[in-house]
Amino acid sequence: MSRSDTRRRYRFLIGFLLVALVIAGGVSYLASSSPDGLDSVTLHGCQVSETSAGEQLDGTCIAQNATEHATASGPLADYSVGGAEHSVGIAGILGVIVTVLVAGGLFWLLRGRSTSDAATPDDD
Amino acid sequence: MTTTDVAMHMSDGIVNAPTSLIFGVISVLFVGLAAVRARADLDDRTAPMAGLVTTFVFAVQMINFPILPGASGHLLGGALVAILVGPWVGTLCITIVLVVQALLFADGGLTALGTNVFNMAIIGVVVGWAVARAMRGLARRSRGGLLATAFVAAFVNTVVASLGFVLEYAIGGAAGATTGTVFVLMVGFHALIGIGEGVITAATVGAVAAVRPDLVHLLRTAPRVEQPVARGEGTQA
Incomplete structure (x- = not known):
């Protein structure tokens, strides 16, 4: 593999990582806070109201059966850092770092064979 | 006492323990095969x-986009990963995302992990790949064909997941x-979410294909007929 190929490859990978960081660290502030499709379905039939003890569900809906998450008190629970407001971007950046290390590491260990640059004719 | 948090995936307690166990076992076996x-x-x-x-x-899963007043959706990613890295690697990608979200961000219950993996990492990826694979001829013909393939595969993966x-x-x-209500609402919401999923998937696949078509699994695994494309890409730098 030529050096310019290697450089080009790294440039692409670094660019990809930067895009992920910008999305998780910045664009995440623009995300809708409305319940997603699944949550909308499980909340169907309930009125959600904020109370000091958390959200209260009045009516009949599936979400009333949901149990507290086992790691709900974790440091990054609900995409915030220690529950701090406006910390979603920091939580997102930490998530990107963890994910790239975990996924990158696992896939690197799993890779079966090393190939030279020659495009591998892959029959699936 | 019921509390809900803003989360994207199934919480614990939504389906009973035996069901969670069954889908957990299926998911472990399938993810093992994928590995x-x-x-x-x-x-x-x-x-x-x-990676x-x-x-x-x-x-991108952090970015909930509005679909209706008071309701949002987010990328599931099945077709996206299947098109870019193939169905087996793709299943592992989504599984890793779900595990990180459940363990670190309390998003998606721990006992619901098997069901969440089954829906998004298995159904979503397999269906997304099946559609993309069926449309591969179109995807290889032109850039528009690739974008259309990505959009359709993503839309279908969302609804079926x-x-x-x-x-x-x-x-x-x-x-x-x-169950009838759940069926109607799930399909209704996810038909709308599927449009967003399709747009994001087409944009992402299109961007990768524009700079590194050799890294798009769907295009790469094709029988080597369209040599000029691959060659031309390899010589520029």
Whole structure:
């Protein structure tokens, strides 16, 4: 593999990582806070109201059966850092770092064979 | 006492323990198979790509986009990963995202991990791949064909993945709504979410294909007929 190929490859990978960081660290502030499709379905039939003890569900809906998450008190629970407001971007950046290390590491260990640059004719 | 947090995936308690266990076992077996089969698709070039695709899905899943007043949707990513890194590696990508979200961000219950993996990492990826694979001729013909393939595969993966939840709810769902209601609402919401999923998937696949078509699994695994494309790409720099 030529050096310019290697450089080009790294440039692409670094660019990809930067895009992920910008999305998780910045664009995440623009995300809708409305319940997603699944949550909308499980909340169907309930009125959600904020109370000091958390959200209260009045009516009949599936979400009333949901149990507290086992790691709900974790440091990054609900995409915030220690529950701090406006910390979603920091939580997102930490998530990107963890994910790239975990996924990158696992896939690197799993890779079966090393190939030279020659495009591998892959029959699936 | 019921509390809900803003989360994107199934919480614990929505389906009963036996159902969670069944889908947990199916998911473990399938992900294990994927790990074995993925080795053939992973090399020095594609392994870093797979890691970054996983990271990208994690990031984009944080971005809930509005679909109706008071309701949002987010990327599931099945077709996206299948098209970029193939179905086996793709299943592992989404599984890793779901595990990180459940363990670190309390998003998606721990006992619901099997059902969430089944719906998004297995159904979503397999269906997304099946559609993309069926449309591969079109995808290879032109840039427009590739974008159309990505959009359609993503739309279908979203709707069919939502049926996974309906199935689990029908088998062992907690009370609160009839299966019929759940079916209608899930499909309705996810048809709208599927449009967003399609747009994001087409944009992402299009962007990768524009700079590194050799890293798009769907295009790469094709029988080597369209040599000029691959060659031309390789010589520029």
